[in-house]
Amino acid sequence: MNYTIYIKEKNLTTNIKAAVHEYIKRLSPFCKATVCCAGKKKAAFAGSDINILITPDQTGKHTISSEAFARMISDYALGGYSKISYFIGFSPDDLPILSNQIFSVSSMTLSNEICLIAFTEQLYRAYTINNNITYHK
Numbered sequence: 505m506n507y508t509i510y511i512k513e514k515n516l517t518t519n520i521k522a523a524v525h526e527y528i529k530r531l532s533p534f535c536k537a538t539v540c541c542a543g544k545k546k547a548a549f550a551g552s553d554i555n556i557l558i559t560p561d562q563t564g565k566h567t568i569s570s571e572a573f574a575r576m577i578s579d580y581a582l583g584g585y586s587k588i589s590y591f592i593g594f595s596p597d598d599l600p601i602l603s604n605q606i607f608s609v610s611s612m613t614l615s616n617e618i619c620l621i622a623f624t625e626q627l628y629r630a631y632t633i634n635n636n637i638t639y640h641k
Contacts, residue, residue, distance in 0.1 A: 505535040512593030514543040527624035534631040553585040556605040574633035
């Protein structure tokens with residue numbers, strides 16, 4: 505599976521890059537993940553099977569559990585999808601094509617950068633769940 509994570513930031517701070525890099529490194533046995541800083545422009549993307557918007561959601565209406573996210577990842581793989589794009593910090597108006605998948609990684613309001621860390625961590629957690637690997641050691 506190939507993931508592209510678009511974030512609506514011009515660039516990332518050194519500490520954020522380091523944290524995200526750690527989770528991408530941990531994901532490498534399972535999948536390929538790439539982070540693209542899109543800045544303030546509308547997201548430009550092509551060739552993705554599924555496009556998913558990650559949005560702040562203080563209501564908790566769009567949050568999902570780690571187990572449900574792991575099932576979603578597994579279902580996409582079993583469905584034959586090989587490329588998934590995630591968009592952090594964008595609005596639906598910024599995206600020319602969007603699946604009906606919209607979710608939040610937390611019911612708290614997070615900055616785009618913190619949301620990126622939380623999302624890459626949850627992506628790694630989903631793969632540990634799907635592969636029966638102990639997450640907490």
